[in-house]
Amino acid sequence: MPFSDSYDRPIEYLRISVTDRCNLRCRYCMPEEGIPLIEHDTVLRYEEIVRIARVAVSMGLIHVRLTGGEPLVRRDIVELVKQLAALPGLEDLSMTTNGMLLEHYADPLAQAGLQRINLSLDTLRPERFHHITRLGNLEQVLRGREAALKAGLRPVKVNTVVVRGMNDDEIVDLARLTLLPDWHVRFIEVMPLGTGEHWSEDDVVTVAEVRARIEAELGSLNAVHGETGIGPARYYQLPGAIGTLGFISPVSEHFCYACNRLRLTADGKLLPCLMSNRFIDLRTPLRAGASDAELETIFQKAILAKPRGHHLAEHQLPEHLLPMSAVGG
Ligand code: SAM
Ligand code: SF4
Numbered sequence: 001m002p003f004s005d006s007y008d009r010p011i012e013y014l015r016i017s018v019t020d021r022c023n024l025r026c027r028y029c030m031p032e033e034g035i036p037l038i039e040h041d042t043v044l045r046y047e048e049i050v051r052i053a054r055v056a057v058s059m060g061l062i063h064v065r066l067t068g069g070e071p072l073v074r075r076d077i078v079e080l081v082k083q084l085a086a087l088p089g090l091e092d093l094s095m096t097t098n099g100m101l102l103e104h105y106a107d108p109l110a111q112a113g114l115q116r117i118n119l120s121l122d123t124l125r126p127e128r129f130h131h132i133t134r135l136g137n138l139e140q141v142l143r144g145r146e147a148a149l150k151a152g153l154r155p156v157k158v159n160t161v162v163v164r165g166m167n168d169d170e171i172v173d174l175a176r177l178t179l180l181p182d183w184h185v186r187f188i189e190v191m192p193l194g195t196g197e198h199w200s201e202d203d204v205v206t207v208a209e210v211r212a213r214i215e216a217e218l219g220s221l222n223a224v225h226g227e228t229g230i231g232p233a234r235y236y237q238l239p240g241a242i243g244t245l246g247f248i249s250p251v252s253e254h255f256c257y258a259c260n261r262l263r264l265t266a267d268g269k270l271l272p273c274l275m276s277n278r279f280i281d282l283r284t285p286l287r288a289g290a291s292d293a294e295l296e297t298i299f300q301k302a303i304l305a306k307p308r309g310h311h312l313a314e315h316q317l318p319e320h321l322l323p324m325s326a327v328g329g
Contacts, residue, residue, distance in 0.1 A: 001060060002059070002060030002061065002062075003059050003060055003299070003300060003303055004303075005303045005304060005306040006304055006306070007257075007306070007308055009257075009258070009259055009260060009306070010060070010260060011060070011061060011260055011261065011262060011303045011306070012060055012061055012062055012063055012230070012260050013061060013063040013064075013065070013230050013231075013260045013261040013262075014053065014056045014061040014063070014064050014065075014261065014262055014263075014264060015064075015065045015067055015261060015262075015263045015264070015328055015329075016049060016053065016064060016065070016066055016067065016263075016264045016328070017067050017068055017069065017263070017264065017265050017266045017326065017327060017328035018049065018066055018067070018068055018069070018071050018074045018077065018080065018266055019043065019068045019069040019070070019071065019073060019074040019266050020035070020037055020038050020068065020069045020265075020266050020325055020326045021037060021068070021069045021070065021073050021074070022034075022068060022069045022070040022073065022098070022325055023070050023073050023098070023100055023101070023135065024070065024098050024100065024133040024134065024135050024136050025133065025134040025135055026098075026120075026122075026132060026133050026134070026161075027131075027132055027133075027134070027166070028161055028163055028166075028190050028203075029323075029324050029325055030323070030325055032134060035323055035325060035326070038265075038266055038267045038326070039267075042267040042268070042283065043266050043267055044264075044266060044267065044268045044283060046076070046079065046080045046083065048268070048283075048286055048287075049080060049084075049264075050080070050083045050084060050087070051286070051295075052264065052268075052282060052286070052295065053084055053087060053090070054087055054292075055292055055295045055296055055299065056262075056299060057087050057088075057089045057090050058089065058292075058296075059296060059299055059300075061262065061299075062089060062090060062091040062092065063091060063092040063094075063230050064084060064090060064092065064093050064094075065093075065094045065095065065096060065118075066080070066081070066084075066093075066094070066095045066096070067095070067096040067328030067329055068096075068266070068325070068328055069266070069325050069326075069328070070097065070098055070100070070101075071095055071096070071097055072097055072100070072101040072102065072105055073101070077105070077109075078105065078108045078109060078112045079112075081093065081095075081109055081112040081113055081114050082112040082113060084113070085112060085113020085114070086113070092115060092230070093113060093114055093115050094114065094115055094116045094117065094118065095109070095114055095116075095117055095118070096117075096118040096119075096120065096159070096328070096329060097117060097118070097119060097120070097144075098119075098120050098133070098136065098141070099119045099120070099121070099140075099141035099144040099145060099148075100136060100137070100140055100141060100144070101144070102117070102119070102141070102143075102144025102145070102147055102148055103140065103143045103144045103146075103147045106144065106147035106148045106150070106151040106153060107147070107151045109151070109153065110148075110151035110152050110153050114153060115153070116153055116154060116155060116156070116157075117148045117153045117156050117157075118156075118157045118158075118159050118186075119141070119144070119145055119148070119156055119157070119158050119159065120158075120159045120160075120161075121141060121145075121158045121159070121160060122160050122161055122162075122163075122166070122167050123138075123167045123170055124138070124170060124173060124174065124177075125138070125170070126138040126139065128167065129141070132166060132167070145158075149182055154182075155182070155184050156182065156184070157184045157185075157186055157246070158174075158177075158183070158184065158185045158186065159186050159188055160174055160185060160186065160187050160188065161188045161189075161190050162187050162188065162189065162190065162205045162210060163190045163203050163204075163205070164202060164203050164204070164205050165203070166203075168205045168210075171187070171205075171210050171213050171214060172213060172214060172217045172218065174187075175214045175218060175238065175245055176218060176238075177243070178237070178238060178241045178242070178243035178244060178245055179238060179240065179241050179242065179243075180242065180243065181242050181243070182242075182243065183242075183243040184243045184244045184245075184246070185243070185244075185245055185246070186233050186245070186246030186247070186248055187207065187210045187245070187246070187247055187248070188248040188250070189204050189205070189206060189207060189248065189249055189250055189251040189252060190203055190204055190251075191250050191251060191324070193274070193275075193321055193323065193324040193327070204251050204252070206249065206251070206252040207247040207248070207249035207252060207253070208249075208252065210247065211236075211247060214238075214245070218238050218239075219238060219239045220239070221236035221237065221238060221245065222236060222237050222239070223235070223236055224236060224237055224244055230260065231248070232248055232249075232250070232255040232258065232259075233246035233247060233248045234246065234247050250274075250275075254309050254310075256307075256308065256309030256310060257309070259273070259306065259309075262299070262302055262303065262306075263327055263328060264282070265279070265322065265326055265327060265328075266326070267283060268281065268282045268283025268284075268286065269281060269282065269283075269322075270282050270298065270299070270302040271302075271322070271327060272302050272303070272305040272306040272307065273306055273307050273310065274310075274327060275310035275321070276307055276310070276321075277321050277322075278305060279322075280298060280301055280302045280305065282295070282298055285298060
C-alpha cells in the first residue's frame with residue numbers, strides 16, 4: 001500500500017534527477033551559458049541513489065523515472081538502470097531524455113531493464129530544432145527514437161513544450177504524427193521554471209487552445225479510456241489514429257488533486273512539489289549513516305509536506321524555485 005499525503009493522495013511515483021548537467025540549452029529551460037552546476041561531491045553516488053530508491057519502493061513508490069539535466073550524460077548510467085531495475089517491488093522504470101545520445105544507449109538501456117522512454121521534441125524542423133535547443137541535431141534525435149523503438153523501449157512518448165511564436169505553428173503537424181504507428185505526442189504548457197529566456201503569460205498556449213487548433217484541422221478528439229498513465233496527462237485520439245495525444249496543463253488547469261509524486265534532485269533534495277521552494281535534505285542524513293527506518297521517516301515528512309496545490313493559474317509563484325534542469329521536470 002502506498003503512503004498517502006495529508007490530502008489522501010497515494011504517493012507512488014518518484015522522479016530522480018541523476019544530474020543537473022545537460023548537452024542542450026533549450027531556450028525555455030536554460031540560458032546559453034548553462035546554469036551554475038551542483039558541486040561534484042554533493043551529487044549522489046549510484047549506491048546512494050539505489051539505497052534511496054530501495055527505501056522509496058518499499059514505501060509504495062513503485063514507479064521510478066530517471067531525468068536530469070540530461071540523464072544520458074551521466075557516466076555509467078546503464079549501470080544505475082541495471083541496479084534500479086533489480087529492486088524487488090519496482091514496477092515501472094522509465095526515463096525522460098532529449099534523445100541526443102539515445103541511438104548509442106537504447107540497446108544497453110533496454111537490456112539493463114529500462115522499460116520506456118519519454119522523448120522531448122518540440123519541432124520537426126531541423127533548423128528550428130537547432131535554434132530552440134541551441135546545440136541539438138534533429139536527425140540524431142529521430143535516429144535515437146528509432147533505436148529506442150527497435151530496442152523495445154515502448155511506448156516512446158514525445159513531450160512537446162508549446163511556446164507561442166516558437167513552435168505553436170507546428171501543433172497540427174505534430175498531432176498528425178499520431179496517425180502513424182508508434183507516435184504518441186503530449187503537449188505541455190510552458191512553465192515559469194526555466195532559467196531560459198521564455199516566460200511571459202503571452203508565451204503560454206493553453207491546452208484548450210492546442211486542442212481547439214488540432215480539432216479544427218483534424219477532427220474531433222475521442223477520449224481514450226483506460227489510458228490514464230501515472231502522470232497528469234489526459235489522453236485522446238484523432239479519428240482513425242493509432243497513437244495517442246496527451247495534454248498536460250500545469251498552468252491553465254490544476255491537476256494537483258491527482259498528484260502522486262515526489263522528486264529527488266541530483267544532490268539529494270526531496271521536493272514535495274515542483275512549484276514550491278520547500279525541500280527536505282536527504283543527502284546529509286544519508287551520509288551521516290541514517291538507517292532505512294530513518295530514511296523512511298524523512299520520506300514520510302516529504303510526503304506530508306506536499307501542499308494541496310499550486311497557484312500558477314492565479315499568477316502566483318514562490319521565489320527561489322529550483323530551475324527545471326535541476327529538478328528534472
Ligand atoms: N533533459 C531531459 C529532457 O529534456 O527530456 C530531461 C530533463 S527536462 C528538464 C524534462 C522535461 O521538462 C522536458 O520534457 C522539457 O521539455 C521539460 N521542460 C523544461 N523546461 C520547461 C518549462 N519551462 N516548461 C515546461 N516544460 C519544461
Ligand atoms: Fe537540457 Fe532537458 Fe533542459 Fe533541454 S529541457 S536544456 S534537454 S534539461
